[in-house]
Structures are given as structure tokens and as C-alpha cells.
Amino acid sequence: MCKALNAIEKSSSVAVATIFLPREPTTDLNYLHDIIRRHISLTLRFCERYLQREVTLFEENLVSDDPRCMVCTRTDLLIRTEAAMNGTTSDYYRRLIPCPECNLSFCCSPAHWEAARALHHAPCEETSGGMLSQCEMNREVRAQVNFDAFLAETMNLHGALIWAPVRTLSAWMSLEGLSWEGELSDEIRKSFGIPASLSTMPWIRAISDNLTMGMTILYALEKLNDGDAWTRKHTLTVHIIGAWVIEVACAIVFEEILHRLPEVNTLKLVLCGPEMPESRRAFEWDTCVECKQRGRKLIHEHVIATYHEFVQNSGSAFQPPDLCVAFNSGASQASKHTWPPTFELLVQRRIPTSFTSFDREEAEGEAALLRAAGATLHPALGPAKNPWGSMNPVPTPHQVYGFSASSGWLAGGFR
Structure with a gap:
């Protein structure tokens, strides 16, 4: 699977994926999530052709976990691909920018962070009682990960606390x-x-x-x-x-x-x-x-x-x-x-x-x-x-x- 993912970077398949990207930043989540599904599907089809077998659920999750820009869905790989296609070598190593407060949400440029800021800091229905923003919930997630790691070390756990x-x-x-x-x-x-x-x-x-x-x-x-x-x-x-x-x-x-x-x-x-x-x-x-x-x-x-x-x-x-x-x-x-x-x-x-x-x-x-x-x-x-x-x-x-x-x-x- 590692070799398959590495081969993607050298393939025109990644360049094809940039066709799906929106021209302007948007907070239409249904549209953005549909783009992500298309990109993941394209990536998995390439991997299956390379591997000559179906990918496992774990491998599918590996592909699905890529950090993405909140308002255009670009990944680091798509940013590099676009830069290479356009010959803008000065931007070639530009990477996604994490939120400085939570470090779990990303955008591909300061302009896209401006477009994403209101959504990122507004109350999110899927958080505790719908009271927390995505940014606040992300910080709680990070804190819980640290607590779980502490728990695993002090209680000698080899998995989740049961x-x-x-x-x-x-x-x-x-x-x-x-x-x-x-x-x-x-x-x-x-x-x-x-x-x-x-x-x-x-x-x-x-x-x-x-x-x-x-x-x-x-x-x-x-x-x-x-x-x-x-x-x-x-x-x-x-x-x-x-x-x-x-x-x-x-x-x-x-x-x-x-x-x-x-x-x-x-x-x-x-x-x-x-x-x-x-x-x-x-x-x-x-x-x-x-x-x-x-x-x-x-x-x-x-x-x-x-x-x-x-x-x-x-x-x-x-x-x-x-x-x-x-x-x-x-x-x-x-x-x-x-x-x-x-x-x-x-x-x-x-x-x-x-x-x-x-x-x-x-x-x-x-x-x-x-x-x-x-x-x-x-x-x-x-x-x-x-x-x-x-x-x-x-x-x-x-x-x-x-x-x-x-x-x-x-x-x-x-x-």
C-alpha cells in the first residue's frame, strides 16, 4: 500500500483529481464532501489497480484520513501537484496551514482561512449539546487524546479502557x-x-x-x-x-x-x-x-x-x-x-x-x-x-x- 500511494504522486491521476476542486472557497459542506468522496474513490481505484486486489477497510481509512482544506478540500499532495503543473516552483513546498488554536483543521492559504473562519468558530450541531464550535471541540479531542495516552501509560493498558x-x-x-x-x-x-x-x-x-x-x-x-x-x-x-x-x-x-x-x-x-x-x-x-x-x-x-x-x-x-x-x-x-x-x-x-x-x-x-x-x-x-x-x-x-x-x-x- 505504501508503494501504491507513492506511485500516485508520480501519476497523472493526481492531476486529474484537481479537476474536481472548486474555483472559489465555499462552505457548502454537501458540495465539499462530495468532492472528497470523488477524490477518495479515484485514489482507491488507482491503488486497487496497482495492488491488483481490493483494498481493505483499514487501507481505505488510511486514504480517507488525509488532512484537507476546509473550503476547497485540497490536500498537501494536490497543492504540490497544482504547483508543479503551473510551474510555480516557489509554491511547490507550500503545505496546508493548521488552525493555530486547535491544530486539527486546515486551510491551504490565508485567504481560505478567512473564508473558513466563521464556520470553524460557529456552534457545531454535532458537538456537546451543539454548544461548542468545531475549533473548541477539536481542542477537547486533543486533550482527550493526551489523557488517554496518560491513562494507557499509568495503567499499563494495551488498548482502550474497558x-x-x-x-x-x-x-x-x-x-x-x-x-x-x-x-x-x-x-x-x-x-x-x-x-x-x-x-x-x-x-x-x-x-x-x-x-x-x-x-x-x-x-x-x-x-x-x-x-x-x-x-x-x-x-x-x-x-x-x-x-x-x-x-x-x-x-x-x-x-x-x-x-x-x-x-x-x-x-x-x-x-x-x-x-x-x-x-x-x-x-x-x-x-x-x-x-x-x-x-x-x-x-x-x-x-x-x-x-x-x-x-x-x-x-x-x-x-x-x-x-x-x-x-x-x-x-x-x-x-x-x-x-x-x-x-x-x-x-x-x-x-x-x-x-x-x-x-x-x-x-x-x-x-x-x-x-x-x-x-x-x-x-x-x-x-x-x-x-x-x-x-x-x-x-x-x-x-x-x-x-x-x-x-x-x-x-x-x-x-
């Missing part, structure tokens, strides 16, 4: 009107010994990245059920579709479902997806001391298959779950070719279902696909911001404006 409260609530409590900070601050202080003088928000942001899965399942169950009889079932079954290694690595966060549903004895999770690391028959996952003492169980089953294949292969033995959930499925973008048969099956069998996405664009795309398959979407389950999505957003990689977060949006829920 944590869930160990306490069990005395009764089910509706999630309506609750918040991450209200639910986690006290528990985090106790668990990590954080003094009252320090904010717990950096910890909440880090923890919510994975705990969002457990909380989003509970939120969807509450919205898709009339009454609370589901909170008193002996066994609650959840099928996680499009599952991957992240759902296996973060198994502890699903125990929070048991901790918030004290009358449920057993939680059975079926992790189903073509990219699952391995298949395993039902087995019992280790739980906290209190759950063990009370005889409560967390059962896992792992299946390497698409969900419609799993249902078909199960035949008459298939038992509909209390909920099917897909986290950040990419169904409208990266994985759109694998999902349509699953959509149709979920709708036809009337299986309670919820999909989440990283950002608004993905959520609205998936909602359209679900409706096209015949689903009538629950108004609280998307497309809409997820109140229990990750509190740890990052700039959306293939755009010049906007943020995305793990399960940050609810794409659609139905039954």
Missing part, C-alpha cells in the same frame, strides 16, 4: 432523562480513587467508548417494549449482528445489562458476523462476585456468518431474540453489499431491532435502507443522536467538518 460498574441496582430504572455523568461519576470516583477536585469527564469519555454498547441495548429494549415486563424475564436474549472482535474484547460492558436488570437471571448474547474471530458454542462468561453469588449468568455464543445465513442455517431451531442490535454496521457505506438480505429477514420476521452509526450521514443512509426494506422506524430510535452514544467524538475522517463517535447516532429501530 470498564463497567460492579454494583447491581436494586430495581430497574428507566434511562429516560438520565445521563452518562449522572450515572457514572460516583462509581468512577470510587473505582479509580478520583478526588472531588477533579472532573470525571475525561474518564467518562474514555469509558463510554465501549460501555455505549450495553447502555444502547437497554435504551433500545425500553423503547421497543410496552411496559416493563421485559425487565423481569428469567432469560433475556440479545443477538449482536455484524459483530467483530471489539464485541468479544469488551464482553465486560454487557454485564452492566444484568446490573441494571436485577430480576433477570441470565443474559444470553449471540455474537454473529462474517468477521467474528472464531465460532464457539454457548459458554458461560466470567462475571462479578455478586452475580456469581446470586447464580446470575452471562452466556455467550459466537457465530461466523451473516445474520440471514445464521437464521437460515438454524432452521426450526431458531429462537427470535428479545433484541437484534448492530453497532456501527457501515450498512450504508463500507458494508452495504452484505446487509440487504438481513434487513429483509429482520422486517419479515418482525424481530425487534436497533442499528447504530458513527455519524448523521451514516444514520440517515441506513434509515433509508431500513425503510426501503419495509421497516417502520420507532421515532426515538433514529435517525437521531444517541443519548447513550460514546462521549468521545473525533473529527469525521472523510469530511472537512463534523464529528463521529462510536454508536453516536441511532440509525433506526423497529419491531
Whole structure:
């Protein structure tokens, strides 16, 4: 892939990409993001011809992550290409100019920064409560990256912080009107010994990245059920579709479902997806001391298959779950070719279902696909911001404006 990207710099393909660039700076985000998609598509097609194979998702993300001018989408490479084409060698080494305050947004010239300044400093809908600007949110992102690095070093972590409260609530409590900070601050202080003088928000942001899965399942169950009889079932079954290694690595966060549903004895999770690391028959996952003492169980089953294949292969033995959930499925973008048969099956069998996405664009795309398959979407389950999505957003990689977060949006829920 490195050689393929290097070959692009010596190819006329880059010069062709400059045809898409706007003549004047603009803040029409739909137009700019469409240009970026064209440029990425052109780059990926070149790479696939060079490699003589399809690029992987990781390689695609590598191309999508290039810094770009906020109002014309130029990259360093496109600037150099244009300079070389025009023979302006004095500008040949000119590079993108980062915002001096956040260093995470860029423009290709002082004139383009003048055009971008108002947008960059205006309130951004996708930030915390829509109160922060892109620049302010970028600074919070940088601060969180530094905190996560500090956390990894002091706690000897080899990845993200995976944590869930160990306490069990005395009764089910509706999630309506609750918040991450209200639910986690006290528990985090106790668990990590954080003094009252320090904010717990950096910890909440880090923890919510994975705990969002457990909380989003509970939120969807509450919205898709009339009454609370589901909170008193002996066994609650959840099928996680499009599952991957992240759902296996973060198994502890699903125990929070048991901790918030004290009358449920057993939680059975079926992790189903073509990219699952391995298949395993039902087995019992280790739980906290209190759950063990009370005889409560967390059962896992792992299946390497698409969900419609799993249902078909199960035949008459298939038992509909209390909920099917897909986290950040990419169904409208990266994985759109694998999902349509699953959509149709979920709708036809009337299986309670919820999909989440990283950002608004993905959520609205998936909602359209679900409706096209015949689903009538629950108004609280998307497309809409997820109140229990990750509190740890990052700039959306293939755009010049906007943020995305793990399960940050609810794409659609139905039954």
C-alpha cells in the first residue's frame, strides 16, 4: 500500500483529481464532501489497480484520513501537484496551514482561512449539546487524546479502557432523562480513587467508548417494549449482528445489562458476523462476585456468518431474540453489499431491532435502507443522536467538518 500511494504522486491521476476542486472557497459542506468522496474513490481505484486486489477497510481509512482544506478540500499532495503543473516552483513546498488554536483543521492559504473562519468558530450541531464550535471541540479531542495516552501509560493498558460498574441496582430504572455523568461519576470516583477536585469527564469519555454498547441495548429494549415486563424475564436474549472482535474484547460492558436488570437471571448474547474471530458454542462468561453469588449468568455464543445465513442455517431451531442490535454496521457505506438480505429477514420476521452509526450521514443512509426494506422506524430510535452514544467524538475522517463517535447516532429501530 505504501508503494501504491507513492506511485500516485508520480501519476497523472493526481492531476486529474484537481479537476474536481472548486474555483472559489465555499462552505457548502454537501458540495465539499462530495468532492472528497470523488477524490477518495479515484485514489482507491488507482491503488486497487496497482495492488491488483481490493483494498481493505483499514487501507481505505488510511486514504480517507488525509488532512484537507476546509473550503476547497485540497490536500498537501494536490497543492504540490497544482504547483508543479503551473510551474510555480516557489509554491511547490507550500503545505496546508493548521488552525493555530486547535491544530486539527486546515486551510491551504490565508485567504481560505478567512473564508473558513466563521464556520470553524460557529456552534457545531454535532458537538456537546451543539454548544461548542468545531475549533473548541477539536481542542477537547486533543486533550482527550493526551489523557488517554496518560491513562494507557499509568495503567499499563494495551488498548482502550474497558470498564463497567460492579454494583447491581436494586430495581430497574428507566434511562429516560438520565445521563452518562449522572450515572457514572460516583462509581468512577470510587473505582479509580478520583478526588472531588477533579472532573470525571475525561474518564467518562474514555469509558463510554465501549460501555455505549450495553447502555444502547437497554435504551433500545425500553423503547421497543410496552411496559416493563421485559425487565423481569428469567432469560433475556440479545443477538449482536455484524459483530467483530471489539464485541468479544469488551464482553465486560454487557454485564452492566444484568446490573441494571436485577430480576433477570441470565443474559444470553449471540455474537454473529462474517468477521467474528472464531465460532464457539454457548459458554458461560466470567462475571462479578455478586452475580456469581446470586447464580446470575452471562452466556455467550459466537457465530461466523451473516445474520440471514445464521437464521437460515438454524432452521426450526431458531429462537427470535428479545433484541437484534448492530453497532456501527457501515450498512450504508463500507458494508452495504452484505446487509440487504438481513434487513429483509429482520422486517419479515418482525424481530425487534436497533442499528447504530458513527455519524448523521451514516444514520440517515441506513434509515433509508431500513425503510426501503419495509421497516417502520420507532421515532426515538433514529435517525437521531444517541443519548447513550460514546462521549468521545473525533473529527469525521472523510469530511472537512463534523464529528463521529462510536454508536453516536441511532440509525433506526423497529419491531
